Amino acid sequence: MWKPLDTRGWKEKRRGDISGVLGSVREIIEAVRRDGDSALFDLTKRFDKIELEDLAILPEEIEDAYEEVDVRLIEALCEAEARITRFHELQKSRSLWLEEVEPGVTLGVRTIPLSRVGCYIPGGRAAYPSTVLMTAIPARVAGVPEICCCTPPPGDPLTLVAMDIAGVTEGYRVGGAQAIAAMALGTETIRPVEKIVGPGNVYVTAAKMLLRDYAEIDFPAGPSEIGIIADETADPAFIAADVLAQAEHDPNSASVLVSTDAGLCDRVGVEIASMLQTTPRREIIEAALLQSGYVVVRDRSEAVRVMDAIAPEHLSLQVADPLDLLRQVGPAGSIFVGPYTPVACGDYASGTNHVLPTAGYAKVYSGLDVHHFCTRSQVQILSPEGLSAIGDVVEALAEAEGLRAHAESVRVRRRG
The missing domain is CATH 3.40.50.1980 (Nitrogenase molybdenum iron protein domain)
Structure with a gap:
């Protein structure tokens, strides 16, 4: 059940195909719109x-x-x-910040909630x-x-x-x-x-x-997943526990262990088999383990490349120097550093958010945070001195684009 895993095409496999439900969902939407x-x-x-x-x-x-x-x-x-x-x-x-970036030119951002x-x-x-x-x-x-x-x-x-x-x-x-x-x-x-x-x-x-x-x-979010980078110093019981914790979410959850130590991968498999005997959601976990497994790599650089291609929802770093590895890894929804930082703590009470992008969407989306609930407006304030400083640039570019009224909106102020 715990086996080598081919992670090529991970994004496509994990995102699945929603086309099969689109017809039904459109009918539901239309019913709510109408009735x-x-x-x-x-x-x-x-x-x-x-x-x-x-x-x-x-x-x-x-x-x-x-x-x-x-x-x-x-x-x-x-x-x-x-x-x-x-x-x-x-x-x-800050709800509003302003900074004078040059004499007479003040720029800033105003932030307001939805x-x-x-x-x-x-x-x-x-x-x-x-x-x-x-x-x-x-x-x-x-x-x-x-x-x-x-x-x-x-x-x-x-x-x-x-x-x-x-x-x-x-x-x-x-x-x-x-x-x-x-x-x-x-x-x-x-x-x-x-x-x-x-x-x-x-x-x-x-x-x-x-x-x-x-x-x-917020972002598309599918079944939960974890990626783990581990070396020979990692505790196989800790890793197995994290795999089972992720697997019990849903039959379509997935776990990927990437390691330089083939023996560790085998030991994790033994621990998983042992823990499965007493876990209460065994049927769900066994289904999730069908799309889970491990990848043995040559070195840390290859481990990072493999995991970056996955861009997992949760990324656990269980290596001898996890802070150094933290500086090397790429996109992930939420990162759990060191052997004593289980994903479950982020799920409930460390304080970080557990609503995260899955299926490689961490490459382009960030986990839910305060900024998802705000809009930001850019602010600019020019004095006569500031307008004079940038006026020639604005007029030249506006004329080049054939937008003479744009240029004139600057000229009329400078003439005044």
Whole structure:
């Protein structure tokens, strides 16, 4: 089961083909566009086998949810919220900065939050209160005043508590592509948002991509994955535990170990086989291991080249000098440095965000952060001295492009 892996064409293999669901997703989007709330009720009955009485999650339901959740879990959510908030506060940009770059020429950037965003929280195989924290907290830190959450019915109590702790302003019990359509297009109950963030299945991903003209998205995100670079100093039990942790997410999750030590790869396989005997989600893990495995390389440079081509969602560096390797590796969604930094800590409570690009998208997208929830405007201020300094350049280039009115807009000021 734990085997050598051919990583060529990784991006194409991992991204899969959403064309098979596009027809169904377009039908769902059109139904929501046409029938609004009525379509959401009908589609929920069809796909989730639940007849809803109301879409909105009411404040009293949140209060009741607190009574159903173990106090230790509430405390854990609160501590995770504090750590996630602390990290994202460090990312905040000044609302306005200005700098005089030469006499009479001042340039800067103004940053403002979006006004309304939507967070998609998956359901199905499990409840994901941590994803509530990861999607809503950076939006709240950015200053977004309206944060809408959609999650499949009936609504897990722990997820509802997480919504309250994270600062979600409104929640709805609707999932799948129909939830994305509702947030993008709006219905009688759910007002449209400016941006939709959060992971989901292939139907959710397809809906996000089809509706980008109506609401921007974070990035395409598919099944979870980890890439591990390890040398002879690595502990095979640590690596095996990380592989199993990633594999238990989803049957389509994947793990790739890249190592200069063939013996380590074999020892990891032995540990995986041993740990599998007692793991509770064995069927899911075994399915995920079918697209997982290891690559033996000659040296560290080759290890970096192999991993850079993968651009994994999670990258674990378990080598003798991980900080040196950190300076060498290329794109990855989130990087975990050293043997005592399991991915699970980033999933829940180190403070970094676990909503990350998968399937090689880390080459062009960054993980969810405060900047996803802001827009930035460039600012310029010229004095008469500054206009005089750059006026000749502007007039010459404008005339060269045949835009004489552009040139005249400068001349009229300089003549005055």
